[in-house]
Amino acid sequence: xxxxxxxxxxxxxxxxxxxxxxxxxxxxxxxxxxxxxxxxxxxxxxxxxxxxxxxxxxxxxxxxxxxxxxxxxxxxxxxxxxxxxxxxxxxxxxxxxxxxxxxxxxxxxxxxxxxxxxxxxxxxxxxxxxxxxxxxxxxxxxxxxxxxxxxxxxxxxxxxxxxxxxxxxxxxxxxxxxxxxxxxxxxxxxxxxxxxxxxxxxxxxxxxxxxxxxxxxxxxxxxxxxxxxxxxxxxxxxxxxxxxxxxxxxxxxxxxxxxxxxxxxxxxxxxxxxxxxxxxxxxxxxxxxxxxxxxxxxxxxxxxxxxxxxxxxxxxxxxxxxxxxxxxxxxxxxxxxxxxxxxxxxxxxxxxxxxxxxxxxxxxxxxxxxxxxxxxxxxxxxxxxxxxxxxxxxxxxxxxxxxxxxxxxxxxxxxxxxxxxxxxxxxxxxxxxxxxxxxxxxxxxxxxxxxxxxxxxxxxxxxxxxxxxxxxxxxxxxxxxxxxxxxxxxxxxxxxxxxxxxxxxxxxxxxxxxxxxxxxxxxxxxxxxxxxxxxxxxxxxxxxxxxxxxxxxxxxxxxxxxxxxxxxxxxxxxxxxxxxxxxxxxxxxxxxxxxxxxxxxxxxxxxxxxxxxxxxxxxxxxxxxxxxxxxxxxxxxxxxxxxxxxxxxxxxxxxxxxxxxxxxxxxxxxxxxxxxxxxxxxxxxxxxxxxxxxxxxxxxxxxxxxxxxxxxxxxxxxxxxxxxxxxxxxxxxxxxxxxxxxxx
Numbered sequence: 001x002x003x004x005x006x007x008x009x010x011x012x013x014x015x016x017x018x019x020x021x022x023x024x025x026x027x028x029x030x031x032x033x034x035x036x037x038x039x040x041x042x043x044x045x046x047x048x049x050x051x052x053x054x055x056x057x058x059x060x061x062x063x064x065x066x067x068x069x070x071x072x073x074x075x076x077x078x079x080x081x082x083x084x085x086x087x088x089x090x091x092x093x094x095x096x097x098x099x100x101x102x103x104x105x106x107x108x109x110x111x112x113x114x115x116x117x118x119x120x121x122x123x124x125x126x127x128x129x130x131x132x133x134x135x136x137x138x139x140x141x142x143x144x145x146x147x148x149x150x151x152x153x154x155x156x157x158x159x160x161x162x163x164x165x166x167x168x169x170x171x172x173x174x175x176x177x178x179x180x181x182x183x184x185x186x187x188x189x190x191x192x193x194x195x196x197x198x199x200x201x202x203x204x205x206x207x208x209x210x211x212x213x214x215x216x217x218x219x220x221x222x223x224x225x226x227x228x229x230x231x232x233x234x235x236x237x238x239x240x241x242x243x244x245x246x247x248x249x250x251x252x253x254x255x256x257x258x259x260x261x262x263x264x265x266x267x268x269x270x271x272x273x274x275x276x277x278x279x280x281x282x283x284x285x286x287x288x289x290x291x292x293x294x295x296x297x298x299x300x301x302x303x304x305x306x307x308x309x310x311x312x313x314x315x316x317x318x319x320x321x322x323x324x325x326x327x328x329x330x331x332x333x334x335x336x337x338x339x340x341x342x343x344x345x346x347x348x349x350x351x352x353x354x355x356x357x358x359x360x361x362x363x364x365x366x367x368x369x370x371x372x373x374x375x376x377x378x379x380x381x382x383x384x385x386x387x388x389x390x391x392x393x394x395x396x397x398x399x400x401x402x403x404x405x406x407x408x409x410x411x412x413x414x415x416x417x418x419x420x421x422x423x424x425x426x427x428x429x430x431x432x433x434x435x436x437x438x439x440x441x442x443x444x445x446x447x448x449x450x451x452x453x454x455x456x457x458x459x460x461x462x463x464x465x466x467x468x469x470x471x472x473x474x475x476x477x478x479x480x481x482x483x484x485x486x487x488x489x490x491x492x493x494x495x496x497x498x499x500x501x502x503x504x505x506x507x508x509x510x511x512x513x514x515x516x517x518x519x520x521x522x523x524x525x526x527x528x529x530x531x532x533x534x535x536x537x538x539x540x541x542x543x544x545x546x547x548x549x550x551x552x553x554x555x556x557x558x559x560x561x562x563x564x565x566x567x568x569x570x571x572x573x574x575x576x577x578x579x580x581x582x583x584x585x586x587x588x589x590x591x592x593x594x595x596x597x598x599x600x601x602x603x604x605x606x607x608x609x610x611x612x613x614x615x616x617x618x619x620x621x622x623x624x625x626x627x628x629x630x631x632x633x634x635x636x637x638x639x640x641x642x643x644x645x646x647x648x649x650x651x652x653x654x655x656x657x658x659x660x661x662x663x664x665x666x667x668x669x670x671x672x673x674x675x676x677x678x679x680x681x682x683x684x685x686x687x688x689x690x691x692x693x694x695x696x697x698x699x700x701x702x703x704x705x706x707x708x709x710x711x712x713x714x715x716x717x718x719x720x721x722x723x724x725x726x727x728x729x730x731x732x733x734x735x736x737x738x739x740x741x742x743x744x
Contacts (some may be wrong), residue, residue, distance in 0.1 A: 010054035012062060018271050019263040019310065021052055025059030028222075028258070032189060033067045038182055038217040042210060042253055045224040047260030049196070050311020053224040056260065057191050060222065064189060071188045073097045077198060077206055090209055098188065178217040188219045195225035200233045207234065207253055223254070268307050269300070275317030276337075283324035285333060295334045299341060302405040305398055306345035316344045326447045329457040331440060332433040338409055339435055339444050346402045348390045353406070354445050359383050360406070361438050364415035380416045410436045431496040439492075454485045454493050463497070466505050474512040478519065487520060491537045498544045506545040507558055513538050514562050517571030535574055543578040547589055556594055563601040569609055573622045576602055599629040614645045614652055620659040628688055642689065646697055653697040654722055660685045661725050674720040676713045682732035695733050702726050 014022045028043065035041070047053045064070045075093055195206055210221055227250065228243070235246030250257075280287065287295070307313060319340045327336055343350040353360055364376055391399040407413045411425060429437040433456060435444050442450060449455045462477050469477075482490045494509075501509065520534040542562065546555045559579055566572035576598055582588035590598070603615075603626055610618035615626060631638040646653055657677065664675040686694075699706070702723065711727035714720055 010052070010058055012055075012058040014059070014062070017055075017059070019052060019261075019267050021056050021261055022059050024261050025056045026063050029060045029063030032064065032187065032220050033070065035187075038178075040216050040219045040221070041255055042221040042223065043256040043258065044227075044250070044254035045222065045258055045260065046227040047224070048226050048228075048309060050309035050314075051260045051263070052310055053260060054193050057193055057222060057224055061189075061191065069185045069187060071098055071101045071186055073188060073190045075190055075192050077192060077202060078194065090213075094188070094190070098186075101186065182217060186218065188216070190219065190221045191224075192221065193224045195223060196229045196233075200236075203230060203233045204237060207249070211253060227257075263308070263310065265304065265307070268310065268313060269304055271310060272307055272313035272316065275313055276320060279317050279320040279324060282321065283328060285324055285328060287333060291334050295337055298334075298338055298405060298408050302401040302408075303338075303341045303345050305401055312344060316341060319344060323447055327443065329460060330433070330449055330455060331443055332435065335409060335433075335435045336444060338405065342402075342405060342409070346405075349387075349402055349406070352386060352390055353410075356386075357438075357441055359386070360410040361412065361436060361441060363412055383413075383416055412436060427496065430492075452485055452489070454481055454489050459493055463501075463505070466508050471508065471512045471515060474508060475516050478512065478516055482519060487534045488537075491520075491534060491541065495537065495541050495544075498541055499548060501545065503549050503551075503554070506549065510542045510545050510558060510562065511565065513542060514566035514571065514575065517567050520571070535571060536578075539571070539574040539578045542575055543581065546579070552590070556590060559590070559594075559598055560601060563598050564605065569605060569619065570622065572602060572605070573619075573625075577625070596629070596633050599626075600633055602626060603630050603633075614655065615641075616659040617652065617655040620655075621663075623659045624684075631688055639690075643693070646693075650697050650701045653694060653701065654726065656689075656694075657685070657698075657725050657729055658722060661720070674725065676720065677725050677728040677732075678713075679732055682729065685729075691733060695730070698726050698729060706730060 011017065032041075045053050045056055061072050061074075064072050073093060075090055192206060192210075195203060198206065206223075210223070213219075227247075231246030231250060232243045233246070234249055235241060235243045237245075237249075279285075320337060323336060323340060324333075339350070339353075342353070359379070359382070364380055387399075387403065391402070394402070403417070407417060411429075426437070430439055433440050435441055439453070443453070459481065462481065465477075466474060478490070517535065517538070520538045546558060549555050559575075562575050563572050566575055579589060579598070580595060585591070588595075606615050606619055606622070606626055616623040619626065627638065630641075642656075646656070658674065660681060661677045662675045662681065663672045685691075705723055706727050709723070709727070711731045712719070712724055713728065714724075
């Protein structure tokens with residue numbers, strides 16, 4: 001559907017009146033029609049921008065058209081760039097409209113055109129005798145009046161107009177013109193709208209014009225403008241040069257000052273909601289009942305107080321019509337409607353929020369603020385001071401309303417305003433695409449998905465397609481989303497929805513991600529340990545999908561499939577590791593037997609993929625769990641494998657000990673390195689393996705090299721060597737044996 005933008009076009013017909021202005025306008029029109037005085041009257045229609053002044057003028061003109069004695073004339077001052085052209089155009093417009101209202105015989109037209117247009121300048125400069133009324137038609141009379149100013153050069157018009165009207169011939173013409181209006185029972189009504197939109201010089205020119213011509217008989221001027229703005233603009237030319245001087249000047253010009261009737265709040269509210277509803281429907285926006293209640297509640301409580309003119313309602317609906325198609329599906333729509341309301345109705349606050357996100361997105365609680373309590377108080381006070389400054393010019397009620405609106409959009413402010421503490425919220429805000437989520441904040445102001453972000457529309461489309469596509473197609477879509485953004489963003493987006501997927505989608509997602517483990521590899525750095533790693537986040541996501549399903553058998557079948565198919569092996573191990581989460585059997589997903597079954601599948605797969613290499617050499621990072629659980633499941637098989645391996649290649653004992661030596665990293669040594677084989681590691685190792693057998697293999701193969709140097713324990717640097725690992729094993733073995741002998 002094509003989206004429309006309201007043009008804020010003034011209305012003209014009575015049935016279009018939404019704010020009870022027609023009766024006001026009709027009253028003005030009928031006062032003019034019924035006026036018995038021949039004096040000129042200047043009427044001022046005062047109102048702020050957007051209050052509907054032009055519509056009122058339209059209504060007045062519509063009512064005046066019902067009487068053929070009225071000659072309504074619209075004069076638009078916006079069309080002229082200087083005072084001279086403005087004055088010339090005014091008199092020509094006046095002459096043209098008045099002339100058109102009187103009938104003429106056809107014989108006079110040619111004479112009138114040739115005489116006035118061709119000889120006007122010569123006649124007025126050279127023939128000074130009084131006008132001969134018995135030889136002039138009405139048409140000539142009116143056209144002459146219209147040309148009074150045009151016979152002067154444009155540059156001289158402004159200066160000459162006063163002199164021209166004081167000329168005896170022109171005074172005679174003016175008198176005859178007034179007599180003509182009186183005798184014919186005609187009244188001229190001149191409308192000049194939007195005076196407050198002109199610059200200071202143009203505003204001054206308009207009022208000079210009115211002052212100069214406002215003594216015409218049977219002539220009414222209806223001027224519409226914002227009194228405050230015009231008084232400020234012209235005040236500097238009079239009296240003390242301030243706004244008050246401007247008001248005093250207006251009092252001398254405007255004989256009938258009229259304030260625009262105030263639009264009723266209920267009518268404005270209904271009008272605004274109709275426009276908003278149109279914007280919603282035209283953009284196919286879907287809001288549930290909860291969303292509607294939230295928007296209406298916040299708008300009525302905190303925004304409606306600022307809705308004073310129809311134009312504000314139009315501007316608000318227009319900004320929604322602009323933003324809806326750009327951000328539909330990409331942000332929280334109620335938050336979007338409220339932040340756009342902040343922009344229209346509290347513009348200074350909107351700009352402050354846009355440029356100072358740190359006041360609105362971060363915590364004010366000592367529980368989570370890393371810089372200490374003193375800095376929290378400083379930050380709170382800064383925010384209070386800024387809001388106080390922004391609130392200058394607002395009423396007390398408006399200040400409370402904008403504060404409440406900001407708190408609704410940015411719940412962190414409750415910590416600042418009410419000293420409450422939110423333990424949770426970030427994940428929910430992200431999931432719901434709230435503006436308070438740092439991942440979404442900028443989107444509300446840029447009106448687009450920024451580079452590096454994942455489009456929610458594309459992501460939702462991807463999720464919706466899962467049931468109808470193959471695992472290979474899902475993986476290709478994974479790649480596309482990751483390439484357009486990042487692994488972290490992709491996984492964060494997945495994890496934010498992990499409780500929403502049904503079992504069929506969960507199975508497909510879990511298997512597809514398991515087959516995509518190579519995509520979750522990251523360059524090593526000192527911070528790449530722990531569950532924040534992409535591969536760990538992917539495994540946690542799979543664990544959460546399985547955990548939330550209530551059919552244990554189906555979960556177990558999926559887990560077995562993951563152990564076989566997850567790629568690479570290290571990813572299968574990572575998934576297995578997270579599936580074992582829980583301290584007690586009640587906290588765990590599976591039984592002991594089921595966990596052993598999954599472990600056996602991992603062991604069998606490790607043996608198969610190791611081929612000619614020992615399992616501890618092929619998978620050194622995973623061997624501690626694999627070997628320990630293998631011994632637990634089938635000790636004889638495990639011991640036979642180790643003995644067969646080391647008997648066949650005794651030097652592999654070094655690979656075995658290296659695999660059980662911990663890996664370390666630090667900021668000074670970001671590249672992983674082997675640390676010391678400590679007493680704790682020795683104790684763990686010797687619970688798995690026959691220490692006598694291992695000691696024999698170590699010394700049969702490496703004794704001579706080991707004895708070349710003393711053992712070292714370089715815990716804090718990366719000077720560990722393979723031979724030193726062997727020395728450390730010997731050190732703990734011999735020390736343990738000596739202690740035993742001593743105790744005996």
